Amino acid sequence: MTAPTRHIRIRQALLSAAVLCLCGPASAMESPGGTASSKSTLEDLLKVQKTVQDMLPQVKPAIINIQLRGGTASGVIVSSDGLIMTAAHVSEEPGKDLRIYLADGKMVWAVSLGLDKTTDAALAKMKDQSHPWPFVPILRDTAQVVAGQWCVALGHPGGLDRKRGLVLRVGKVVKQTANSLQSDCVLMGGDSGGPLLNLRGEVIGIHSQIWQARDQNMHVSMAPFLRSWDQLKGSQVIKVWGTGSGGYLGAATELDAQGKVAVLEVISGSPAEKGGLKVGDLIVAVNGAQMADQDKFAEAIRSRAAGDLITLKIQRSTALRTLEVKLGTRPKEDES
């Protein structure tokens, strides 16, 4: 029997209520009603099946189960020297010993490296460097991923189950944002950190979180990994704060599943708090300039000097609001 394991709680709880509201507008994008060329045929499905079945034995040895105190998750080996991709909410901090179960049931040790808390990307590394590790290549050109392409999710939902083995899901990419992918490969607790692969067997995403609906499965895309590869390998913790040499706001943001810049945290006593910014607000524009992603937002804050008055256009639940915020200087203790 499997012990009553407490699975890694995918970061879904806070988001589930919001999802119900956000689901609605999606259907407004209703499709053109398929032309003959866009409908799938039996041959299309069988081609997918053949590709997936040929790929499975090759990628399987590189998919791992990660055991943590009170939790279980997944990961994928992406280099012959045993570099592992997983989710930041799995490893939580650099330098942590991770108990790894390989596809053949063998237990080995890895250590967590850096992580990016705003995108949920994280790296770890096998301790044993005496032999090459089986690995799955990653897709470096993230622009190749398009909505509608077939993809494969692998992982250990619910934890390690030797009789069951690895669990496969075949589905399609639903959406791509700056740092994430959404697919209809259904995930659950324990899948966190496992890979989403394209049909060439390359890693295109890392399982991160779910929302209530079955086609709301979120994966970290390769973009945040590739952008911060050296920092992640160097065991750094990345947080994209709206700060910099210039103005300081004191709010952390993340890109939500709808591709909007959402406020994740507001530092107590910061200009953001004084200006009335709240957790969950969506940043629409800064001084009239639309904020499509976090980088743009961070840059908009950094490029202004302390003392500047900025106009933030935000969305709070359904209402649009305008906030006036006077940027401050970055607090000393935040420097390291």
Add this chain to the structure above:
Amino acid sequence: MQPRTLLLLAVTASLAQAEIDPRGPLPETYRTNGSATLSAVDALKASVLRSTATLVDEKGGHLIATTWVSDDGYFLAPASAIVKPEKGKLRLPEGRSFPFKVVHRAADLDLLLGKVPDLPKTQPVNWTTSRALNMGQWLCTSKGGGQELRIGVISALRRQIPGMGAALGIRMDEDQSGKRKGVKIMGVAADSPAESAGLQTNDVILSLAGKSVARFQEVHEIVSKRQPGEEIAVLYRRNDKDESCTVRLASRTKVLSNWDGEDFANGGISIRTDNFPEILQHDIPLGPEDMGSPLLDLNGRAVGINISRVDRVTTFALPMETFWTKVQQWMAEDRKPPQPVVVEEVKKAVRIVPQPVKSTK
């Protein structure tokens, strides 16, 4: 003529591509179980839908799906989903409902074989071996009372699922003195049978199935003798008032692993999720109400029966090898219950005799 057709096709194709933004969101039509993708299995739809029906309760509420297994009205359904078969009816996709009789209940497989006497002709599924299935193989099944098809793949190894018995989903006071009256509930599991029945922390269980209880072991003993799906009467005390309710027991494995609602986004799960001799696991998006439907390959041949919705990513189906020989026996026994030997059968037996004679030299 030909070039014009080609040109037209080319334009249509590029238009279709332009309609899907490469960054998404992908319109639902084109998702894995959207209508454009499902058109690959459109040819199967009519026959799959004819071989399924819906078991409804006395108010016409959908309980579970069923699969026809003969042309004279025999069908299969998950037994644990049907508490009061005598009050249920079988509803055809076109809307008419018929009473049925229970021919056999197999607790080990969680299967109920039923028969609708008033139907002249039913269309059974065609079985094929499930032994040839490998991970990644496409399968399809019916959903929504046989109105639609859904596709998915074999998603894990076929295997036996051991049983852990039934559970209420409560943590109990471990006071073993037996001096106090009843057993106090210290915690209730999310989505558990106890929660569904309205039991709460601090309620004191006075009796279960008519037997009074004073220690938590006594509760264990009564519950562990029962199967998931069975109902049990609970008398309890809340705020100095005696109250009662009926709890429908569920599989213990699931109650334990979902204690804090870890698997909250599952869309509902089955009462029984374990204790199967062998299962096929697949990733077709179904609900517990879709169990009982046939699991088919893309040639429309049935390889099993969907038996349990386990969690957000898992559905179990019984492979046909686990039940088909037995089901044929049960049907044969039901059609011809043991009775005095009929003359015609004796004649048939006589005809076979010449064969061994021929073979002797």
